[in-house]
Amino acid sequence: MKRTNRTAVLAVALAATTGLALLGAPRAGGAAAARGYYTAAQATAGAKAYAQSCAQCHGAQLQGVSAPALKGVSMHGSQSIADIYNFMSQQMPAGAPGSLKPGTYAAIMAYILKQNGHPAGSTALTAQSVKKITEKI
Numbered sequence: 249m250k251r252t253n254r255t256a257v258l259a260v261a262l263a264a265t266t267g268l269a270l271l272g273a274p275r276a277g278g279a280a281a282a283r284g285y286y287t288a289a290q291a292t293a294g295a296k297a298y299a300q301s302c303a304q305c306h307g308a309q310l311q312g313v314s315a316p317a318l319k320g321v322s323m324h325g326s327q328s329i330a331d332i333y334n335f336m337s338q339q340m341p342a343g344a345p346g347s348l349k350p351g352t353y354a355a356i357m358a359y360i361l362k363q364n365g366h367p368a369g370s371t372a373l374t375a376q377s378v379k380k381i382t383e384k385i
């Protein structure tokens with residue numbers, strides 16, 4: 249960046265604030281879908297955690313094996329992103345429910361969002377921010 253660090257920090261803070269304001273705003277009939285719920289780095293970390301803790305049942309491609317698919321039509325339109333996060337952070341992985349750290353669940357959620365066509369943005373998904381996302385996956 250050519251600008252001063254201070255300007256860059258302010259720009260990032262402004263972007264984060266704007267992102268939160270968008271998340272908190274009521275959705276107007278699905279117009280202008282909110283973008284960038286997570287960062288690209290988070291989705292990469294989430295892919296690793298998913299491979300370790302989820303893939304044996306849900307499939308390496310999220311296609312479903314002994315457990316439902318986590319991508320595609322079966323997921324779309326049925327539950328909000330917040331509901332899916334709440335379910336998986338309390339009930340998954342089956343056999344050791346709630347055993348992962350909140351940041352790990354958030355990263356896995358970022359990976360699932362990516363796999364379902366949601367774009368990355370500049371603000372990381374957190375256990376707090378995800379609970380405000382009423383958009384369906």
Ligand code: HEC
Pocket residue numbers: 298301302303304305306314315316317318322323332335336340341342343348356
């Ligand atoms: C030992 C097998 C197993 C593992 C490991 C596992 N799951 Fe599941 N998962 C299931 C089963 C079985 C269901 C269906 C449960 C039900 O319908 O009550 C399920 C359901 C889900 C659902 C709801 C899907 C839907 O269509 O509503 C989500 C989301 C989910 N799992 C995420 C995860 C994540 C994220 C991980 C890794 C942290 C994980 N699961 C690990 C077996 C597993």
